[in-house]
């Protein structure tokens with residue numbers, strides 16, 4: 001069963017979340033298998049990104065989609081994961097070339113140090129003209145050395161963007177995507193996150209909370225193998241049996257992360273409108289129809305010449321969805 005559990009250490013400025021996605025993760029790979037399964041190294045990376053995006057969605061107060069995207073200069077051109085506020089998740093990767101099963105992050109996406117990870121927060125009800133927030137982080141550290149562990153890339157980003165110590169342990173195989181997040185809370189309370197001076201005060205506190213440091217050290221002792229074989233309760237007990245843990249119970253019962261795709265005829269239509277009438281007419285001339293397949297769920301959308309003509313005559317304004 002898939003699980004997502006948020007928790008807090010009672011009386012301490014530390015919170016966390018743990019996630020296991022099994023059925024949903026397997027369903028995403030079943031879609032992919034129809035056109036050729038991922039190499040093991042890509043499965044592991046995409047699974048780690050999926051677990052991380054679910055943990056980030058659980059961890060921030062934000063009503064919108066969280067999108068993690070790695071754009072690479074190696075054989076893995078693109079890896080993208082999108083998590084909605086209800087924890088439905090979808091993921092896909094584009095591969096051009098050979099990837100060994102034991103390829104590192106650098107081998108796959110950062111051959112010439114051009115690889116990037118983009119973190120996008122896309123508000124649910126975006127006002128016209130309103131932009132999604134995007135942060136971009138390189139895949140090398142402050143000394144220019146390539147980072148080969150994806151969790152380190154995100155840890156770096158979260159430390160910079162939220163000014164809060166964060167520790168992430170991620171693991172994935174073809175059965176399961178799993179992760180654990182531990183974060184220090186600002187001393188003055190969570191409500192202070194947006195305050196003008198909060199960042200300055202928190203920056204001063206980075207690395208200085210003994211409670212956080214102790215708990216993060218425990219969290220970092222978690223091995224990928226344990227994360228992939230134990231249920232969430234067993235992991236929490238094994239790591240934090242000597243700490244006082246309070247679990248959040250969401251109003252609707254346990255949070256169930258799951259695979260669901262947000263593609264639709266409407267979204268494909270707006271993508272085609274963005275492409276432009278000339279381009280679409282060219283495709284119709286060459287192929288007779290416009291056929292668009294969703295890379296996330298495998299759904300096929302077909303526009304015959306009449307459907308295609310209607311795209312540009314019903315007066316709809318072009319939308320600006322980044323992802324179809």
Ligand SMILES: [Zn+2]
Pocket residue numbers: 261262263264294295296297298299
């Ligand atoms: Zn889809």
